[in-house]
Amino acid sequence: MPEFHLPKCSSRNSGQRLIPKWKLAISIFFGALGIALLVLAVMYFGWLKMKKRTEPASSSKDDSSLNLSYGILLKATNGFSSSNLIGVGGLGSVYKGFLDENGTTIAAKVLNLTLHGAVKSFITECKALRNIRHRNLLKVLTVCSGTDYRGNEFKALIYEFMVNGSLEDWLHPSPSSANVDGNAHKLSLIQRINISIDVASALDYLHDHLQSPVIHCDLKPSNVLLDAEMVGHVGDFGLAKIVIDSTDDTKAKMSSAGVRGTVGYAAPEYGMESEVSREGDVYSYGILLLEMFTGVSPTNERFRENFNLHKFVKEALPEQPLEITDPFLLQEMESRMGTA
Structure with a gap:
């Protein structure tokens, strides 16, 4: 408006309008990069968590994954030797054993299946211990149910070894x-x-x-x-x-x-x-x-x-x-x- 005698607009103003656009483009680029890295990090840590959950099931050092056969127990207890005998019950005997593969000391309760009620006792104990966990209950590590080298039925419960006895x-x-x-x-x-x-x-x-x-x-x-x-x-x-x-x-x-x-x-x-x-x-x-x-x-x-x-x-x-x-x-x- 001529009546105000104001100077004309400088042409440099039109060039300055390009600066915010570059800043916006750069911000969008780094923002997208940050989101992508965040998504990758979440996926990576999720994968690590899943890996940790599956590791105990396959680890030979985990007691819960013990898979013991008659032969392994025979070797671990020195042939169910009397020197390894730590207790005798009404339906079986308990032997101290050493597992070579992970250095675990166990207590193996071997059922005398010729006695009446031994098989029933084995099944009852398995059912009772299946879903119970408490610091003041004896921990069962695994069970062994199969046959011995003579073809006779063999059943044993494997417990955590208690060093101070009963x-x-x-x-x-x-x-x-x-x-x-x-x-x-x-x-x-x-x-x-x-x-x-x-x-x-x-x-x-x-x-x-x-x-x-x-x-x-x-x-x-x-x-x-x-x-x-x-x-x-x-x-x-x-x-x-x-x-x-x-x-x-x-x-x-x-x-x-x-x-x-x-x-x-x-x-x-x-x-x-x-x-x-x-x-x-x-x-x-x-x-x-x-x-x-x-x-x-x-x-x-x-x-x-x-x-x-x-x-x-x-x-x-x-x-x-x-x-x-x-x-x-x-x-x-x-x-x-x-x-x-």
Whole structure:
């Protein structure tokens, strides 16, 4: 507009308009490159994650992938030698074994299939252990079901080896387990309390934290194994019952009929063909506790007819608790008081 006497627009302004377009093009290029790199990174890390998930199934060092034949177990246990024998049960024997391929120490429970109920016990234990995982349960690594070199049927369960043996070994040590001074290793008060908590945690998991609760039916010291840190692990589910239908919170119909507990530990009502229940395991746990803190087995010769471990403890309480306490615990208490 001439009346404002303004200077004409410079021609350089038209050239400056090209600069934002170059900037936009460069930004679009690097933005697209960044998105492409991000997509590739996501795909790469996703592939790594999938690879990690599949590696344990094919790794020979993973216990869950163990595939053991009769021949491998025969070699690992030195021909099921008596020197490798670490336990004998009602339906089979347990051997310590060493696997050369990955250096794993195992405990192989070999079933005596000539005994009535051995095959049923094997199947029951496999079913019970199939879907349970807990730090206080004995870990089953794999099973072996086939034939031996003579063509006879062979079945074994392979467990994680517990270096400190069973609770039975510590409560009632044999003379051969004594040290050089002639003294057998015994459990301290704190160790007994911790182990009792471990067993209670295992029962709580089996009874109240599974979709199909499991009743152990054979809780006793020989079925509580101790690892290197003296942590208790409940094992031997050969007599276990899986709850398949519950009419109330305590009684249940079971997956199989009949109960074969251990004398001294089995609930009295089981002798009258009552249904197994959580209370039956709790009764066995109570007997286990009494044995742990008195040092007296419920199958001791002093218990005959109607006199048992429960009555033995009941008669001494509350006036004479020291009379029924394990003498080793009393010695431990005296030594602590002496050094205090």
